Amino acid sequence: MNVDFSKMQSDIEGLIKKVDDLTQNIKMMLGSDGYMSLVKGAEYLDISQSTLRRYKNEIPHFQRDRLIIFKKSDLDTWIVRYQIK
Structure with missing residues (x-):
């Protein structure tokens, strides 16, 4: 069995790039006005x-372990439902 270490290194570098990209996307999502903790x-x-x-539980949200994330638009929709006219 031959192991191509240069291909393995290239694959690992590709995976690291994908993880970095996903991490950056999550940071942007949480830092934007669209999503909030x-x-x-x-x-x-x-x-x-x-x-x-x-x-x-009345508001749509994302939850992973203890981290809870809301979309700003979902919070706006929820609060408007209780507006007294």
């Missing part, structure tokens, strides 16, 4: 983090 979402809505956490 639970902390930033609570600040945006001017409510406590515990209040937003309590209502998070």
Whole structure:
């Protein structure tokens, strides 16, 4: 069995580039006005983090372990539903 180390190195470099690109995309997504963490979402809505956490099942969100991410437009839609006219 022959091992082509130059191809293996090239493949590893390609994977590292893909991981770096994905990491950069995630950082841009979280840094943009379109997405925000639970902390930033609570600040945006001017409510406590515990209040937003309590209502998070009513608001579309992404969750990975303890990290909770909201789309700004989903927060806007949710808060408008409770507007008193």
